Structures are given as structure tokens and as C-alpha cells.
Amino acid sequence: MKRIAALASASIVAIAATVCGSAAFAAPLTFWNGFTGPDRPTIEALTKQWSDAHPDTPVQMDIEPWDSMLQKLQAAMASGSGPDVVAFNFAQLPRYAESGFIMDITDEVKAGGALDPSVWSDGLKQVLQYNGKYYAAPLNFATLMMYYNKDIFAKAGISEPPKTWDDWVAAIKKTTVTGSNSQYGLLIPDHETIPNWPILLWGNGGDVIKDGKPYLDDAKTVGALTLWGDLVLNDKITPTGLSGADADKLFQSGKAAMEITGPWMTNGFTAAKLNYDVAPIPTGPGGPVTLADSIVLVINKATKDPKAALDFVAMWNSKAAQLKIANDTGFPPLRTDLSGSPELTNEWAAKFSTVVPVSRFSLPNQVNFAQIDGDVFTPMIQSITFGKEKAAEAAQQANDQLSDLLNP
Amino acid sequence: MSSRTARLQPSRPWPAMPNRTTIAAWCFLAPSLIVLAVFVFWPIVYSFDLSLHKWKFSADAQEWAGFANYARMWRDARFWNALGNTVYYTAFTVPLGVALPLALALALNRAIPFRALLRSAFFLPVIASFAIVALAWRFMLDPDIGLLAYWLSFLGMPHVSPLRDPNLAMPAVIIASLWKNLGFNMVIYLAGLQAIPIVLYEAARIDGANSFQQFWNVTWPQLRTTNIFVLVISIIGAFQVFDPAFVMTPGGGPLFSTETLVTYIYRQGITNLNLSYAASIGIFLFAVVFLLTLAQLRITRSWED
Numbered sequence: 026m027k028r029i030a031a032l033a034s035a036s037i038v039a040i041a042a043t044v045c046g047s048a049a050f051a052a053p054l055t056f057w058n059g060f061t062g063p064d065r066p067t068i069e070a071l072t073k074q075w076s077d078a079h080p081d082t083p084v085q086m087d088i089e090p091w092d093s094m095l096q097k098l099q100a101a102m103a104s105g106s107g108p109d110v111v112a113f114n115f116a117q118l119p120r121y122a123e124s125g126f127i128m129d130i131t132d133e134v135k136a137g138g139a140l141d142p143s144v145w146s147d148g149l150k151q152v153l154q155y156n157g158k159y160y161a162a163p164l165n166f167a168t169l170m171m172y173y174n175k176d177i178f179a180k181a182g183i184s185e186p187p188k189t190w191d192d193w194v195a196a197i198k199k200t201t202v203t204g205s206n207s208q209y210g211l212l213i214p215d216h217e218t219i220p221n222w223p224i225l226l227w228g229n230g231g232d233v234i235k236d237g238k239p240y241l242d243d244a245k246t247v248g249a250l251t252l253w254g255d256l257v258l259n260d261k262i263t264p265t266g267l268s269g270a271d272a273d274k275l276f277q278s279g280k281a282a283m284e285i286t287g288p289w290m291t292n293g294f295t296a297a298k299l300n301y302d303v304a305p306i307p308t309g310p311g312g313p314v315t316l317a318d319s320i321v322l323v324i325n326k327a328t329k330d331p332k333a334a335l336d337f338v339a340m341w342n343s344k345a346a347q348l349k350i351a352n353d354t355g356f357p358p359l360r361t362d363l364s365g366s367p368e369l370t371n372e373w374a375a376k377f378s379t380v381v382p383v384s385r386f387s388l389p390n391q392v393n394f395a396q397i398d399g400d401v402f403t404p405m406i407q408s409i410t411f412g413k414e415k416a417a418e419a420a421q422q423a424n425d426q427l428s429d430l431l432n433p
Numbered sequence: 434m435s436s437r438t439a440r441l442q443p444s445r446p447w448p449a450m451p452n453r454t455t456i457a458a459w460c461f462l463a464p465s466l467i468v469l470a471v472f473v474f475w476p477i478v479y480s481f482d483l484s485l486h487k488w489k490f491s492a493d494a495q496e497w498a499g500f501a502n503y504a505r506m507w508r509d510a511r512f513w514n515a516l517g518n519t520v521y522y523t524a525f526t527v528p529l530g531v532a533l534p535l536a537l538a539l540a541l542n543r544a545i546p547f548r549a550l551l552r553s554a555f556f557l558p559v560i561a562s563f564a565i566v567a568l569a570w571r572f573m574l575d576p577d578i579g580l581l582a583y584w585l586s587f588l589g590m591p592h593v594s595p596l597r598d599p600n601l602a603m604p605a606v607i608i609a610s611l612w613k614n615l616g617f618n619m620v621i622y623l624a625g626l627q628a629i630p631i632v633l634y635e636a637a638r639i640d641g642a643n644s645f646q647q648f649w650n651v652t653w654p655q656l657r658t659t660n661i662f663v664l665v666i667s668i669i670g671a672f673q674v675f676d677p678a679f680v681m682t683p684g685g686g687p688l689f690s691t692e693t694l695v696t697y698i699y700r701q702g703i704t705n706l707n708l709s710y711a712a713s714i715g716i717f718l719f720a721v722v723f724l725l726t727l728a729q730l731r732i733t734r735s736w737e738d
Contacts, residue, residue, distance in 0.1 A: 096703055103490065120706065124490040205591055216684040264576070266597035266687035275577055395704050399684065400511070407688050411599060 054084045054333055057098065058112035058320075059091030063292045064165075067353040075340050082333040084110075102126040102325070109328040110337060112164050115152040115319045115386065116394040122155035123392050128324040128331065130338075134159040139339035144360040146381060148317050152389045161321035164341045165350055166359035167287040168377050168384045169219065169316045170303040172294070177208070177282040186304035190228065193307035194256065200282035201262050209281040210262040213253070215406045218269025220398075221285050222406050223387045224316050225253050228309030233388060233402060239427040241405070241420045245311065250416035254409040265410045287318065288355040291373045303373070305380050317384035319359065357381055393430050401426045477719065484713035490706060502713035512714065514689055515697035518603060522678075522693060523671035525607045526614075530667050531660070534615050538622035539648075552623070556616035563613060567680035570609040571596060574681075599690040602682050606691050610677045614670075618663050625659030626652070661733045665726060672722050675699070694718050 060068040065088065076083040087094075087108065095117065101107035102121070121127045134140045134153075140162050142150055153161045173186055181200050187193040197210030213221050226232055231246030233239075240246055256262045264275075269286070276284040277297050285306060294301055306315050322338045324331065340346055347358040348368050355373030363369060364378045388394050405423035408414045414422075484502050486495040506512045541552050558566060573580045576594035585593065595601035633651045642650065675695040678686070685692035685700065692700070694714060702711030 099490075099703075099706070120490065126490075205586065205589070207592060264594060264597055266594075266599075268683065271575075271597075278577060280577055393705075395706075399700070399704065403684070404689065411688055413688065 052082060052330065054082050054110065054328075054330060054337060055087065055108035056084050056110045056112070056337070057087045057089075057094055057108040059094045060088055060112070061090055062289065064289070064350075064354045064356075067350055071341070071346055071349060075337055079333065079336075082330060082337075084337060105327055107325050107327065109325050109330065109334045110322060111325070112320050112322050115161070115321050116388065116391070118152065118161050118321060118323065119155050119390055119392040119394070121323060122158075122160040126326055127160050128326050128328070128334075129158050129160060130162065130324065130335065131159045133335055133339075134162070139336075140342055144342075144362050146317075146361055146384070148384060148386050148389070149319060149359065152319065152386050153321060155390060161323045162338045162342055163359045164320045164322050165354075165356050166381075167289070167318045167356055168380045169221075169224065169285050169287050169306070169318075170377060170380060171306050172276060172284045172286060172290065172301055172303050174276070174279060174282050175300045175302060176279070181282070186302075187307045189307055190309040197256065197262050197283065198260060201260060203261050207261075207280070209264065209275065210260075210283065211256075212267060212272040212275055212281045212284040213257065213263045214267040214269045214272040215265070215410065216268055216399075216403045218267075218272065219287055219318060220316055220387045222253075222402070224285065224306060224314060225249050225309075227314040227385060228306070228311050230309075230311030233397070234391070234427070234431070237431070239424045239431060241424040241427060247417050247420050249309075250405075250409055250420055254416045257410040258412050266407065288357070288373050288377045291355045303376055305383075313380075313383045315380045315384050317381075317386050319386075351378075396430055397427065401430065477716075480712040480715050480719075483709050484716050486709050488707075488709040488712075495709075498709065502710050503717075505710060506713060506717065511689065511692070511697065515692045515694050518689075518691060519672060519674065519693045519695075521603060522607060522610075522674050523668060525604075526610055526671045526674075527664070527667045529607075529611055530614060530618060530671075531663055533611065534618035534663075535622050535656075537615065537619045538626055539652075541619070542623060542626045552619075555619055558613045559616040559620075561613075563676035564680050566613050567609060567677045570605070570612075570677075571681050574605055596682055597687055599686070599688040602686040602691045606677045606681055606686075609681060610674065613677070618667070621659060621663055622656070625656045629655040657733075661729070664733075665729050668725055668729065669722055672718065672725070 056072065058068065068088075069086070072084050072086050089097075091113070095113065098107060098111060098113075102124070103126075107126075118127075130140070134142050137143070142159075145153070145163065149163055149166065153159055153163065171186065177200055178184075178186075178196075181196070183196050183199065187196045193211075199210070200208065201210035202208040213225075215222065223233060226246050226249045229245050229249035229252070231240065231243055231249045233241060233246075235243075257265060263281075264271075267275075272281075272284055273286065273290055273293070275281050276290075277294055277299060279299065291303075305313065322341060324334045324338060328334050342360070344360065344363065347360050347363055348366075350356055351358045351363070351369055351374035352371045355371050355377065357374055357378035358364070358366075358369065361381070364381060365375075369375050369378070388397055391397055401423050405419045408419040409416050413419075483495075485498060485500070487498040487501070488495050537555060541548055541555075545551075572578070574595050576582050576592045576597070581595075582592055585591075593601070595605040629652065633655070634647060637647050637651050673695055674693050678691045678693050679696050679699070682691040685696060695718070698711045698714050698718070701707045701714065
């Protein structure tokens, strides 16, 4: 009986020693992100790889949907806690940089080591900075292309994807069918979506904000809003009030000829056995353009191990990591020196990387990104496409609101 | 009947030991009071304080704003729109949310076949999470892959997409909410109906009352306390509507046609990080609900007298 008790107490001591020991020696690096989709295994694999190579600072990853992660993050950061490293959309960066919660990594970037800015596109460099200082390193990079349903194109007698706006509008009208068996020419989601409308404004030479000033009342912006607003309202080329997820679903069900979105949809569309391909967005009077998007990595200023955090953040920028992301998920690599590389074996990654040179970020460096997008831009688009206001009126009103937001 | 007899008994005078009983009373109240203070009263006070400042994410000391946030509400068209939508929602869900469950309870209080099954069926949505219910409705109403569109296609009717239509989005949210909450009020009414003494109906029948007269002169007056409870709870709930609008029509719905006060508070506070402005709308909502409840209690008390 005594022996059993001794054995038991010895094993308890041993377990306690192991538990305390591991806690004392390996201080984990906490990493929050929202990669709940098909790219999750890739993110997990790269994180595990880094953890295996750094047993003293293994990464403890917390993956939950972006929305809830961001809600938690605000509270955590404001109370001085929060994870060591966070991945979020570039649009979140200005707010956190302005608040002083995240680390300035300008010196590390300027040093040109693992975070060499010379391989980043100018647009990417711009959104990684706030007030001239680097606060983030990129994790991935995406461009948007025009997805088209090959069967619908063939049935409408369209032999190749349109290259100019004139051909595009003709193709959209040709593939739009109204009535009970409706089919949409081009899906243009207006809320809860990767931005579509800014691309149409840029294509005509317009913009939302230009040189820090509201640009919605510009003639070219209004021209684009009038042209596309009219196609939505009168030609019914897309359902109105469409969210991004609704648009993806519609295209996937074969009820739409074209949709503008990013490389993340290729997995789902291929799995649904849709006969589709992607092409650059047709060129408008304003020249070729598409939207760029990026998930960026930032470091909590309160981190206890800035060196390990920086090393982890830099890992994502390496050639090996970017090739794995590109080949696994179809995202174009964020490094310009990998564009056209023979190691880029994923056909989608190769296609999406062709439009990187003409890609632009929407509303870069805007602290009020959420307000501009949700309270000014989306209501303006809906007001036009639901026929509540003429494009010029809605644009003027939105321009005034925008002006208030930019100069509080 | 038991409650009536209890009330008729003379109330026993308390022994004159205020100190001990007072202490005991406080001890019994303490657990709930502490929880209420920490999770209800303090947040209300703190929100009010927040609404008087210009809260900034990282500032050490928050700038005083006085009543500027309340003045902003006055000029904010989105706020008035959200208030209007909330009133619209309340104006339909409360009367219908009282009438339909009462009708159901009356029907299911009789000896009809499958009564237990029907009662459970109507109560089932109450147990389900509103987020899931709203998603299910969203799917049903989807114009491209939804059930409604499928059924309408048999009738040769054109596609409707209620959740993308500024005029139909709110009615869709109202219908989904009614369906979800029907069972709760139904159960309350069933309990109310079963508490009505049978003898009253027997007496009414002897007097030759038909079924409508029985309802109007026996059932309805006897349900008075149930009605008060259902009404107060329904109005408070309706003014605080969030889940169905938020899940069925994310982002405020087409042209913000389903943006309610609480989804607007969420938008300002969580999305835009205007915590002070969100707090001032929250305080406004609190005041509205508080006054409505007071008024209701006042009115219903006057019924009793």
C-alpha cells in the first residue's frame, strides 16, 4: 500500500515537473488569424514547420472567422494583452498603427534582410506603411480577374473573353436573359464583398479618393457610375443588393456568365465541375486595372519576444513559403521575383500573377476604411442601382459625406 | 383558485425585528444584486459616461464631449432610419406575436388529435438558435436556390428575392421572427388558459353564453396578467431586435431597410469603432424601453383598478 502511494506521488511529481518544465522553457508565440477556408491547411503547415525549427518558441495558433477574431482583437489590444502576431486584411492596418498597438518594423524592412522590400510591388509597399513607416509584412497577395462560364459564352457565340469595355458590355448584354429563366451577364456584388465597383470606377479613369481628396464627383467617376448603374438598373445584368457570397453561389450554379473575384474561388468552382476560366478584366478608357488585396502580419508592441515574432513574420515572405502558398491555393506570389518562375506550377497562381502589374489597392492608408466603404460607398452604389437617385446626385451627396470623413 | 384564497387570508403582521430581517433580506438578495450590479447597472452607468466622451482607441484619457454624441444622433439620417425600422418591426411583431400565439393556444388547449405533437412542433423553433433559424430562412428565401423560388416557379411566377428588395426585406425578417417566437408566447398562453378555473366556464354555459361570449367574458379577462407579461416582454424584445436582421440581411439590408437600432449600434461600435456614439444610441434605446415599460405598467395597473 505504501509502495503504491510512493509510486503515485512520484509520478505526480514527475508529471508536474514536465508540465512546469515545458511551460518554463518554451514560451509559445501566439498567432491569431482568420484562415478558416481552403487555405487553412497551408497556413497550418507553414506555421508548424516554423515551430518545429524553433522548439523554444513554438507558435500557438488561434484560427477563427475574421469578424469574430477582429472583435476580440480590439478588446485584447486595448487592454494591453492580445497575441504576439496577428494576420488581418491590409485595410485594418491604419487603425491599429494609429492607435500605437503594433510594432514599427521600419528598421528591419530597411535593413533588407528577410523582409526585403525590393521584391514587393509599389502598391503593396504603400499599404504596409502608415505615415511613412512600415508596420506590417505581407502574408499573401491576391488580384482579381474576370471569371467566365465557358458554356454560356459558347452558347452565346462568344469565342474569346472580351478585351475592351465596348466588347465587354456587348458580351454582358448578350448573355443576360430576363424573365423566369433568368441569367445574369455580369454579377456585381455591392456589399459584404471583395470590392468590385472601385475597379469599374478606375477603368473609366475615376476613383473614390485621389491625392487625399474625395473624387466621387469627378466627371469620369460619375461617368462610370452612370454607365454601370444603367446596366444594372435597366439591363438587369446583375441582381441588385447582392453580397459577395451570393454572387459566388450564383456563378457556381451556372446562372451567370461572368463574375469578378479572386483566386480563392477556383477550388470551389472546380469542385462544382463548372466549365470556367479566368481572363484579365477588360480594359476601359482609364487603362487596364484590377484590384489587389493582401493579408498582412503585424506584431503586438507588447510582445515579450519581438525577435522571435519578427523571425516568424519574415518566414512568410520567403521564396519557399510564397511558392507553397501559390502552388497550394492558387494565389499569386507576393514576391515580384517569383512572377513567371518555373517553380510556379499552379496554373491559377500563374494566371493571377499576370495582372499583378496593373493591380491597385482600394482605399489604401485610410483609418476610416470601414466608414468610407460601409457608410458612404455602399449606400451610394445601392442608391443608384435601386433607382432611388441618379448617379450624379448620389455621387455628389457621397462626395460631401466623404469630405466630412476625411476632414473631421 | 388557490391564489384567490391565499389573497383573502389576512396578511400576517411581521414581528418587530427590522434589523435582523433586513439583514437576512439583504443576504438573500446579495447574490443577484452583485451579479446585476456588475453585469447590468455598472455597464449602464459606464455606457452613459462613455456617451459623454469622444472615445478613442488607445488614448489614455478620453476627451470630454458633453452631449455632442446626442446632438449627432439628431442630425444622423441613418439613426432615424434605424429607429423607424425598429418601430416598423415592433408595430408588426408585437400585435401579431400576441394574436397568433393566443389563437394557437386556444386551438391547442382543446382535445384535438396529435395535440402534444403539435405543441412540440410549434415550440421547437424557440429552442433553436436564432442565428441558425435566420440562416435557414435566408436559404428558403434565396431567389436562385431557395425553396420559395422553387415553389413559385411551379405557379409560373417570376423570381422574387425578398432579402435583396428594400421593400420586402423587413417583412421577411418580421415573418421569420414571428415564426421563431410563436411557440414561446403560445406556451405562456397555454399556461394562462389552464389556470382559468373550469367553474367559470360552467357558470357561463349555464347562463347560456356561446363560445365567443365565453372567450370575451371569461377567457380574455382571466388572461389579463398573462397579457401584461406577454406584451411587456414582446415590446422589450422587439425594440432590441438584432439576430434575425443581422443574419438574414448582413450589412443593414438593401438600402439599410433592415438596419435596426441594435444592428446600428453594432455597426457604429464594433465596425466603425465609434464606441461613444454607439453608447449614446444604446442609452437612447435604454431610455425608450424603460419609458415604454413604465407606461405599460402604468396603463395595465389602471386596468386592474
